[in-house]
Amino acid sequence: MKEKWILINKKTDFRTMAETLRIDPLTARILANRGVDTAQKAAFYLKGTLKDLPDPALLKDAAMAADLLVLALKSGRSVAVASDYDVDGLFAGQILKESLSALGFAVKVFTPNRIEEGYGLNRRIVDEAEAFGAGVLITCDNGIASLDEVAYAKELGLSVIVTDHHEPQEGGIPAADAVIDPKRADCDYPFDGICGAVVALKLMQLLYRRLGRDENALLEKMLPYAAIATVADVMDLTEENRVIVRLGLKALSRTENEGLQALIRQQGLDGRPVTAYHIGFVIGPCFNAAGRLETVEPARRLLEAKGEEAEALAGELIALNQERQKLTNEGLARAEAVLTEEIRTQGAPDKILVVHLPEVHESVAGIVAGRLKEKYHRPALVITGVGEACKGSGRSLEIYNLFEHLEACADLLLRFGGHAMAAGFSLKEENIAPLRERLNRLCGLAEEDLIPVVELDAAMPPEYATVERIKEWDALAPFGKGFARPLFGRSGLELQSIRVLGMRRNALRLRFAGESGQSFEGIWFGDVTVWEEFLRENYGERAFTMLERGQTKLKIALAYQPMLHEYEGRRSVQFQILHFQPASGEG
Numbered sequence: 175m176k177e178k179w180i181l182i183n184k185k186t187d188f189r190t191m192a193e194t195l196r197i198d199p200l201t202a203r204i205l206a207n208r209g210v211d212t213a214q215k216a217a218f219y220l221k222g223t224l225k226d227l228p229d230p231a232l233l234k235d236a237a238m239a240a241d242l243l244v245l246a247l248k249s250g251r252s253v254a255v256a257s258d259y260d261v262d263g264l265f266a267g268q269i270l271k272e273s274l275s276a277l278g279f280a281v282k283v284f285t286p287n288r289i290e291e292g293y294g295l296n297r298r299i300v301d302e303a304e305a306f307g308a309g310v311l312i313t314c315d316n317g318i319a320s321l322d323e324v325a326y327a328k329e330l331g332l333s334v335i336v337t338d339h340h341e342p343q344e345g346g347i348p349a350a351d352a353v354i355d356p357k358r359a360d361c362d363y364p365f366d367g368i369c370g371a372v373v374a375l376k377l378m379q380l381l382y383r384r385l386g387r388d389e390n391a392l393l394e395k396m397l398p399y400a401a402i403a404t405v406a407d408v409m410d411l412t413e414e415n416r417v418i419v420r421l422g423l424k425a426l427s428r429t430e431n432e433g434l435q436a437l438i439r440q441q442g443l444d445g446r447p448v449t450a451y452h453i454g455f456v457i458g459p460c461f462n463a464a465g466r467l468e469t470v471e472p473a474r475r476l477l478e479a480k481g482e483e484a485e486a487l488a489g490e491l492i493a494l495n496q497e498r499q500k501l502t503n504e505g506l507a508r509a510e511a512v513l514t515e516e517i518r519t520q521g522a523p524d525k526i527l528v529v530h531l532p533e534v535h536e537s538v539a540g541i542v543a544g545r546l547k548e549k550y551h552r553p554a555l556v557i558t559g560v561g562e563a564c565k566g567s568g569r570s571l572e573i574y575n576l577f578e579h580l581e582a583c584a585d586l587l588l589r590f591g592g593h594a595m596a597a598g599f600s601l602k603e604e605n606i607a608p609l610r611e612r613l614n615r616l617c618g619l620a621e622e623d624l625i626p627v628v629e630l631d632a633a634m635p636p637e638y639a640t641v642e643r644i645k646e647w648d649a650l651a652p653f654g655k656g657f658a659r660p661l662f663g664r665s666g667l668e669l670q671s672i673r674v675l676g677m678r679r680n681a682l683r684l685r686f687a688g689e690s691g692q693s694f695e696g697i698w699f700g701d702v703t704v705w706e707e708f709l710r711e712n713y714g715e716r717a718f719t720m721l722e723r724g725q726t727k728l729k730i731a732l733a734y735q736p737m738l739h740e741y742e743g744r745r746s747v748q749f750q751i752l753h754f755q756p757a758s759g760e761g
Contacts, residue, residue: 177753179628179663179733186211195220200638201646204631204660209412220650222417224393230376234361239335239352240380243274243310246333247385251309252280254302254332256295258315258370259288259465261406261458265399266314266337266371268477273378273392277385282306285470288537292565293591293598295320300327313337315370317348318355319591324348337373339366340591341577344584365413367656371403372418397422398429405450406458408596410656419652423448433476436488450652460488463495466537498538505534505542509556513546525619526574527554528610530603534558540567540596547571551626555613557606563588565600573623583612628733628753634662636688639736639747648738664688665731665757672721674702684721684751686732696734698751705754712756729757 184206192202194213202216210216218226231237246253253274257267267283274281284299286292294316300323303311310333317324317336325348327334334350339357347353354373356366368376375396382389401422404415411419426448429435438444441456448457464473472494476487509529517523527546534542536558546554547569553576557566570576575594580587586609590599601609639662653659668687675681679702687693698705709717713728720726733753739746 177626177628177755179630179731179753179755181633181663182207182629182631184209184211191216198643198646200632200634200643201650204647204650207629207631208657219416222414222420224390224417224421227414227417228364230380232363233354233356233373233376234358234363235352235354236377236380239337239354239377240384242333242335242351243381244384246310247277247279249309251333252282252307253310253312254299254306254308255281255283256299256303256311256313256316257283257285257470258293259285259470260315261461262370262403263315264461264465264470264473264477265403266369266374268474269371269374269378269396269399270312270314273375273382273396277381277387280307282308283474285465285474287469288465292589292600295323295327297323297326299323300330300332303327303332304330308332310335312374314374315339317350318353318357319343321345321348324350335377337370337377339368339370339373341593343591344581365415367410367413367415369400369404369407369409371407372400372415375400394425398426398431398434401426402453402458402461405453405652405654406462408454408655411450411652411654412656416652416657419450419654423450423453423652431477432480432484433478433487436479436484437476437491440485440488440492450654454654459498460491460495463498464491466498467494467501467535498541501535502538502541502545505531505538505556506545508534509542509546513550523550523552524610524614525552525617525624526610526613527552528557528606528613529555530557530564530606532558532560536565539565540569540598543567544569552619552624553617555609557601560603562602563600564603564606566598568592568597568599570595570597574617574619579613579616582616583609586612628663629658629661630663630733631660632662633664635664635690636667636686636694636734636736636749637690637692639749641738641745641747644736644738644747647736659735661733661735661752663731663733663753665755667730667732667757669721669728669730671724672705672718674722679703682751686730694747694749695739696732696749696751698754708754731755731757 186206188199188202191213192199195216205216210219255267255270257263271281271283284302295313311327312335314337318338318340324334336348336350336353338355341357356363379389382392401419404419409415461473464470472487472490479487508531512529539556539558543554543556553570553574555566555568557564559565568576576597577592577594580590580597586605588600592598647660670685672682672684675683682698682702684696685693706718732751734749734751737748737750739748
């Protein structure tokens, strides 16, 4: 796929910043490229503590909600928590349950069934909350769009507190006793990018403060939950999210939660630093798999299990995730077949991909949509089911606000909600074609908007990547959405040899030389046929074979991330290759 490589060039005084922080000037540039353009900001990003986080009282209605809960505790009223089935909702619910139980509340968590009920608060949960004897209903990671359901709960006499982080819809906010959502237009909280679990934790922090309890001890205990939810819900790792995730990952290694310990151990991470990558691609998917394929209960039980039960439930979640991976691969194959036929007949894919896969398990629609978005670099919506109740999930690009465009199609939808980058919805099958037509007609995207942009921190020669500098760059972690691992690019490099790795030909080791003539090792992960086609198109029919045999050398442009590679006690520099192009111009 054609790519556009650009150098990020944020302006700041790199040298002064580097001298103040005692870091390499390129490290200062990396920080500035991510908006951290002063020594003061850098100190917060790198060394911020819980005391540096914004005051939860700045959240609109948070003080009102805390006062309501103080009165509920004094009067002995029970609390029902209406959670969600994804990782954010799961851990938001756990934060509320553990925090409130420790204060003496009787608490029960209720979660919708993904397949039968879909996302958000519903009347069944309200009815069961009343039957439980709850005097207060708290939503978490949902509720901002549940106007009718909140009204129903109020009719039954429940006090309702909404805690959410999703966008309010055009109909306004629910008529709850308190609505805590940093995305409210009238909320003065300084950062609206926190996840649902963090919103719930902020409320609990304020409640503990009101009751004279140790709010710092609460934060420290709940940090692993908040960190997992933040990363798994793909929130930007900027502002306070960096402090929460950085400290939360450290706390995770010493968590007292035996269920988390068991899952970490069975995933082979015991004794190793758990990173944001592990949360996003190893631990988080296991928790998500329960709510996707069955109900969230095995995941919830794991967080409260001990001993042998914890070990058994951890194994169950891992098995569910493996089944989810199988369903995802099957769904992706069907989606690719549909799109291949559309491209054959149309000549090109739509700018907004809308793929109807009636037989695909609805729980993997969002994952398949994400994979399609990455491959075709355009917003993708995957719809499952038939008849009157089809369900869809979409993933988008930064340039295209999916939530706003779904709002423009609200008349075609039964229900929808989400963010600019991800959304879920339901509709009748007869409205799928009109939805596809309208989204594409109104998208406002030009072809150039759909060319992937690769942002490089610097045109750094490979010789500059020493062990000490890489250690300094690694110390900028956690890396993730909104704060990517440093990526460098260089043209005019000499590709000297390649070697295919793996029985499935899914990795490539290559040797390349910099301007000094020094040789370096690179590693590339993915389908090797991509390299075969690239070399054939740009360097000749036999280029791949000749490089395998070491019979030719080619000039090339590589985009890479320098890594520290350890083998048999020896540490060396290895370059993970993420992008490649024919060489052109100066490096």
